[in-house]
Amino acid sequence: MTTKVTPDAPNSHLEHTHDFLGANHGRNERRVRAVIALTVAMMVVEIVAGLAYGSMALVADGLHMSTHAAAMLIAAGAYFYARKHVANPRFTFGTGKFGDLAGFASAVILALIALFIGYESLLRLTDPVPIAFGQAIGVAVVGLVVNLASAWLLKDDHSHDHGHHHAHHDHSHGGHDNNLRSAYLHVFADALTSILAIVALALGSLYGWTWLDPMMGIVGALVIAHWSLGLVRSAGGVLLDYVPPGEDLPEEIRSAIETGDDRITDLHVWQVGPGHHAAIVSIATSRPLPLASYRAKLAHIHDLSHLTLEVEAT
Numbered sequence: 001m002t003t004k005v006t007p008d009a010p011n012s013h014l015e016h017t018h019d020f021l022g023a024n025h026g027r028n029e030r031r032v033r034a035v036i037a038l039t040v041a042m043m044v045v046e047i048v049a050g051l052a053y054g055s056m057a058l059v060a061d062g063l064h065m066s067t068h069a070a071a072m073l074i075a076a077g078a079y080f081y082a083r084k085h086v087a088n089p090r091f092t093f094g095t096g097k098f099g100d101l102a103g104f105a106s107a108v109i110l111a112l113i114a115l116f117i118g119y120e121s122l123l124r125l126t127d128p129v130p131i132a133f134g135q136a137i138g139v140a141v142v143g144l145v146v147n148l149a150s151a152w153l154l155k156d157d158h159s160h161d162h163g164h165h166h167a168h169h170d171h172s173h174g175g176h177d178n179n180l181r182s183a184y185l186h187v188f189a190d191a192l193t194s195i196l197a198i199v200a201l202a203l204g205s206l207y208g209w210t211w212l213d214p215m216m217g218i219v220g221a222l223v224i225a226h227w228s229l230g231l232v233r234s235a236g237g238v239l240l241d242y243v244p245p246g247e248d249l250p251e252e253i254r255s256a257i258e259t260g261d262d263r264i265t266d267l268h269v270w271q272v273g274p275g276h277h278a279a280i281v282s283i284a285t286s287r288p289l290p291l292a293s294y295r296a297k298l299a300h301i302h303d304l305s306h307l308t309l310e311v312e313a314t
Contacts, residue, residue: 021096028180029079032072035150039069042146049139053132067113068186071106075183078102096273099179100238106182107231114225121217133205140197147191154184177274178235189224196220241270256297261286278306284314
């Protein structure tokens with residue numbers, strides 16, 4: 001019985017790194033910083049105007065922005081820390097998961113925001129206050145423009161799902177960045193709240209439906225809570241090394257290795273960063289091949305960035 005172990009990536013030789021940052025890590029970090037600046041500027045305007053004009057939806061939008069700015073600071077910090085410590089050997093599998101950790105934290109913040117808006121809106125339903133509709137609508141429109149610009153800056157190929165995790169393994173987009181996705185959902189939640197505020201204020205000014213303003217706050221809270229749950233599932237799954245349904249990487253590895261007499265007896269696959277996966281593959285065979293042969297069989301799987309092979313002769 002013989003055992004051979006190699007921790008090499010499929011296309012590497014003897015040396016390898018643990019740089020598992022996403023392909024667009026630097027670009028995403030710069031965009032998050034730009035959106036933070038926009039958000040902080042607008043949140044001050046909206047909170048002050050909402051209090052002055054008596055609109056709960058407008059105050060809610062401004063409070064959104066303050067908490068979302070804090071959440072995006074978490075995202076920016078995660079990008080920075082992951083980049084600065086990418087070569088730190090104490091991070092056994094690199095720093096690629098920092099974005100998922102930040103995304104999970106942002107999802108919790110989104111859930112708390114939804115609870116706060118729902119609570120405040122219920123209070124406003126039972127105790128309505130006068131609303132200066134014209135001024136409030138003007139500020140809400142400006143807030144919507146800022147939110148849409150921010151969402152455009154943060155949008156990538158995976159952001160359109162608004163909290164729904166697409167589990168299908170995709171080799172062409174560089175991986176799913178939960179850190180960017182969380183920042184995107186925060187500003188998109190702001191945009192949604194701005195839209196609901198504009199609708200509520202417009203109808204309220206036309207028909208005197210002051211109850212519609214807090215009702216829109218409740219609707220927004222429910223939608224944001226739904227997005228938060230999707231992000232918790234996605235980021236939490238990565239942190240717990242969960243292989244989601246529809247992820248075909250394990251099947252790809254099995255189909256590539258299990259030819260002839262070779263059989264996989266133990267297989268572990270997990271994500272170590274956006275677009276990067278690691279795998280431990282134990283193979284039992286009566287005719288062992290050189291380790292380079294097994295690595296060559298997996299070389300076409302570009303998302304497989306770190307590979308440990310064990311071959312046992314039977």
